[in-house]
Amino acid sequence: MKHLSFAILVLLLLVLASCGDSEAGINAAPEGGYADKNSEVVDISKSELIPEPEKATAYLSTGFWNKPMVPVAEECTGDFYFTHSLVNIEDIESIGVSPGSHIAPHDHMAYWSTGHVENVFHANGERQASRKVQIYSPADIFYIHMSINAKKEWGGYLYTCDGHAIMLGHVAEPSDELYFILSQNSPEPSCAEDSCRWDFPTFIPSGTPLFKSSGFSGGFDFGLLLAGLTAAELQQQPGYGYSITPWRTGGSGKAVCPLEYFQEPLRSEYKKFLGDFNCGPFNQDVPGTAMGFWLDSPSPDHFPGFHLRGQWEVNEWQTIWLFRDFRKTKNSRFNIAIGANMFGLDPGPQNEHSYVAANDGFKNRAWDDIKPGSLYCIELSVRENMFVVSEDVQNILMLELSEDAQQLTVEGRQTSECSKGPWRFQGMERTFYR
Incomplete structure (x- = not known):
């Protein structure tokens, strides 16, 4: 590789933006795939496992979906x-679990x-939102895939043994050790005034200072993606859950709860900061029901x-995610993440709406109780942030699942309650797919 002088690198760090058009572009996970999406029903709350439906012919002809990237x-x-x-224990305030500003389930839903x-x-005059704390490498690193954006924030992936990926986001100020490594490697040729990415093999020992949290948001992102595991093996990992097609997610298809991979006593100390949150499951598909991730194409x-x-x-932004709330005390609360008004439901300030599930009937049923053969109605309240949901019902959502449970038709309306029925779509409905 060509070498950059320290002077050139300093200039790049100060002025270059990330390679993506948005922060989502920086943090986009390398996608994997699933050999076969057809499987029996699984209740993720009972930690049941689905046998891996891979076939040798499919594997050989298409390649393994979760190969190291x-x-x-x-x-x-x-x-x-x-x-x-x-990070040091004293530098953490809390760890919350949420899709955040994303719609699709992704690889960094535990926010520090x-x-x-x-x-x-x-330095640019923008108000700092949070304390900047030192972040260390939690494992030996053998490959770097990181970008920098206009705010001088870094994001991307550091790869460790077996090609497992450590995701970091909302970080800045590379340490002297990392700064030296970057200075010895050129960025990608497409590096321009408004975009820059580094992608190269290296060796960074565990415990090396890497970055500080940037301070632009409430903290930083940290995720772990396990490469080389089959879908059945991933289902046994803490925080994973179940995904029908993990190769078509927002990055959660190979993501697990990273807190569980620290050794004791550090694991228990970090998990205390979760408070009322569960660290997963990050994938919540329940085949045969409405629960889980739905796409704009089959x-x-x-x-x-x-x-x-x-x-x-x-x-x-063309998908919807129907999932159970991650808080332990809100086990009966269910949420929908939506990125745009595609079917009469406005996303709201956090791209998320919420409701408390009922135990019977066709109104306000849990997502995994919604099955083919009936039209259901849900009374939704706007989620204002990770912790607060509006007390008022402001929208309703009509749902109908196809007979094969591979299509979900939905329609939103701006009203405060479901009528007594009979319910029917009124022309704004849209269909999503598994």
């Missing part, structure tokens, strides 16, 4: 776990808050291969 030759010895802390600050400003029965990625890649 970068060339890492180093193999893990035994089960994978982190060997160093990520570092504590609010007042009257502190960044998925093929078999993973079609990476060479056809353009045909199955996900635009999360």
Whole structure:
């Protein structure tokens, strides 16, 4: 690789933006795939496992959906776990679990808050939102795939043994050690005034200071994606859950709860910061019901291969996610994430609406109680942030699941309650697919 001088690198760090058109572009996970999307019904709340429906012919003809995305030759010895802390205990305020500003389930839904600050400003004059804390490498790193954006925030993936990926977002100020490594490697050729990405093999020992949290948001993103595991093996990992087509998600298809991969006593210390939150499941598909992730086009029965990625890649703003709330005390609360007003339901300030499930009838049933053969009505309240839901019902949602449970038709209306019925769609409905 060509080498950059320190002076050139300094200039790049100060002025270059990320390679994506948005923050989502920086944080977009490398997608995998699933050999066959057809399976029996699974209740994710009971941790049941679905047998891996891979067929040898499909695997050989299309390639393994969860192969490592970068060339890492180093193999893990035994089960994978982190060997160093990520941040010091005293630098954490809390850890919340939510899709955040995303619609699709993704790989960094455990958000680490570092504590609010007042009257502190960044060099560009923008108000600093949170304390900047030191972030360390929790494992040996063998490959870097990171970008920088206009705010001088970094985001991307650091790859460890077996090609497992550590995701970091909302970080900045590379350490002296990382700064030196970056200075010895050129960014991608497409690096321009408004975009820049580094992608190269390296070695960074566990425990090396990497970045500080940027301070632009409430904290930073941290995720873990496990490469090389089959769908059945992933279902046994903490925080994973179940995905019908993990190769068509927002990145959650190979993501697990990263807190569970620290060794004791650090694991227990970090998990205390979850408070009322469960760390997962990040994938909540329940076949045969409305619960889970729905796309704007049908998925093929078999993973079609990476060479056809353009045909199955996900635009999360054209999807909806129907999931159970991550808080332990809100187990009967269910949410819908929506990115745009596609069927009469406005996304609201957080792209999310919520309701408390009923135990019978066809009104306000839990997503996994909605099955083919009937039209259901849900009374929705706007979610104002990760913790607060409006007390008022402002919209209703009509849902109907196709006989094969592969299509979900929905329609929103701006009204405060479901009528007594009979219910019917009124022309604004839209159909989504598994």
